[in-house]
Amino acid sequence: MIIWQQLSKQQQVSTLARPAIRDNQVLAQNVKHIIDAVRDNGDTALLDFTQTFDRVTLDDLRLPESQVQRSVNALSAERKQAIQTAYEQIKAFHNAQQFQDIIVETRPGVTCQLKSEPIESVGLYIPAGSAPLPSTVLMLGVPAKLAGCERVVLVCPPDKDGNLADEIIYAASVCGINEIYRIGGAQAIAALALGTKTLAPVNKVFGPGNKYVTEAKKQLSQAVPGFAIDMPAGPSELLVIADAGANPVFVAADLLSQAEHGPDSQVILLSDSAQMIEAVSNELHTQISTLPRKDIAEQALEQSRLILCANLDEAAAVSNLYGPEHLSLQVRDTDSLLNKVRNAGSIFVGDYSPESAGDYASGTNHVLPTYGYSKVTSSLSLADFSRRYTVQTLTKPGLESLAQTIIELTDAEGLDAHQRAVTLRVDADASFNDANDARVKNAEGRQP
């Protein structure tokens, strides 16, 4: 147990330090090589890399439509129902995030609007590892479709028989996604960013992945103008603030649910009760012993921190300094604590809101800023699948009423052509409208 107030400033900083993500030049070079190959050789490179990395020889990268019905038939009714229920929960919350146009007449004759439009095409990267991740399909596919993106492309590495998991295919079909490719790794991101004969490029790529995928997203978002990615990636994190009234069984279960994600997961408990910290510590040992992913969780727990704070105000301050991806508040007076915490990706309020509810089915998105980015980056929402732009309409009197302001400022900034674009309009004699009518008429006569 760490006692916060007994730490020096320097020790406090190092206690909350995240494991360093080192620049890996070899990885960067390998990924660059893959990207270059996809740029130069397109589909051929994709098929080759799939053979090398996924150990399967495909005729066609695109998943045949016929596969959907096969997956529907293969899955149990219970599993399909679970995917359907999660889909509806996520849809309900994300649909409420539709952007409302903002229109302001900033002065008579000057109207400014903030509007939203879907990003035309998006790519969703779904990893495949020891188990399929249908929840990630839903977390990305639901907002992409709700936002109105015209093309929603899903990519996922195939197994050694060239198949994707039935859960992935079914979740995609529930979302209404039918452009699916059996590719993974850095080569999949390269294909989405650069395009090949089979796969037209997309504007933005979303989704988690291994270090090759992360590096490819980083390199391509820097190198390809107009191509964007969702957010910086880092190890997953959970910080729990528990008071003396919390249930140590629940707290330990939550910490372990984070720890089982990977050996680099970060797990932090803050409490104002030494007894609670002891009880949680004991529970962690009890519960971990029967976990299938015990080895992973144990590695993650080695970097865990159980910190005793003087009070919940101090706990809030420590949490704000860290900026956790997931923040769980298992305290009696949640309202008071909610007013003090900030810099969290998603907040889980009370004893019955485990992180895994949000990971799957409460309705919130599980793609969240991590590694300290919760201080600057928003949690994934409908807004990430669309873009906001402005529209302004000035009448002649509206422009006239701002002319003096613009003339003064263009004088200050030495931009004469900017000034003339105003003065030529304001000074234009009233005959422009007549002349204009004539010009229109004249031009109409000469239209091709």
Add this chain to the structure above:
Amino acid sequence: MIIWQQLSKQQQVSTLARPAIRDNQVLAQNVKHIIDAVRDNGDTALLDFTQTFDRVTLDDLRLPESQVQRSVNALSAERKQAIQTAYEQIKAFHNAQQFQDIIVETRPGVTCQLKSEPIESVGLYIPAGSAPLPSTVLMLGVPAKLAGCERVVLVCPPDKDGNLADEIIYAASVCGINEIYRIGGAQAIAALALGTKTLAPVNKVFGPGNKYVTEAKKQLSQAVPGFAIDMPAGPSELLVIADAGANPVFVAADLLSQAEHGPDSQVILLSDSAQMIEAVSNELHTQISTLPRKDIAEQALEQSRLILCANLDEAAAVSNLYGPEHLSLQVRDTDSLLNKVRNAGSIFVGDYSPESAGDYASGTNHVLPTYGYSKVTSSLSLADFSRRYTVQTLTKPGLESLAQTIIELTDAEGLDAHQRAVTLRVDADASFNDANDARVKNAEGRQP
């Protein structure tokens, strides 16, 4: 004049190609050297670089508060009024962008919220060149203050006497910004990202700058976890769609106002009228001859494109392919065209809405995605100075009603600890509340 329909697909693409931004290894190395020096030597490095690049020896990087009154006295009433008017216009539009919390009960007992909070500290970079840019202070300072950022730091390179322009200081003071430093270049961005003794680090940096500033923003946003920048930078662009009824004098003035920004500015005219293109071309030659920034504008016009389209539908399609930063619609039926255009940073509707109105005083922000990023990136708005996060609250019955869904999905994904965080809560016997009460009481007795 280019006739769109006579171009091959390949020629169409190259006609809309932007000038390549090449990787500049020497620049990258120089900037890295500056960043490393600021990391290692803090304020000393900043003072040294200011001596080298800005040719002034400063005692203190921070602008003395006393300077504000001096700037207020130095400026004419007209100039102060212009800055004040622009401030009010920008404030009116940005204040209407305040985020409204979204709360959805996705099912009984499961409440999900999307909330917003200001980014704690932001840095605003204001370039200094041949003339001061008070408009940029307003475009960044107004939303930063409206969003509620606790620290709003402004940096600007000093002149050789160590001063900042009165317009900069006055605009900052109108915004309520009083933490101002006299530093510029890559060293200023490094100081904002890494912090020094004098300048505490900030979470996010905004603002335009030269290639050193741009490269420093790129490198530091990659290297410093939790540090963010506004958006990718590129040369400024204007695309005008003009029909036969437009006024060629206005259109030419707008194209020149873009061209005078810099030799790499991009200027494109689309029209369905060959006569209009000819008239604008003639006007360009007439108007440019008397421009103070004629040399710059001429260089930019060399890469300009005047393109004849078959009709306005085709013009909209070409514009959408290009994705301009600024899009001006000088056509009779603006409503119809507005429904067809997309991928623009800011749209200027009709004959009396010149780009320079939006650059200064209509109320919209002039920080916009360029270089094709208008297909994926939002125009700068209040949202960029804050972040959205989610909050979820489940009751025990709420969690119970989702338990089966989560159990199925954690089975599919092989995450047992995630499952247990739910089952341990749902299976917990009703005595938890009693046990809990006892625990609270017990713990209270033992509180330090």
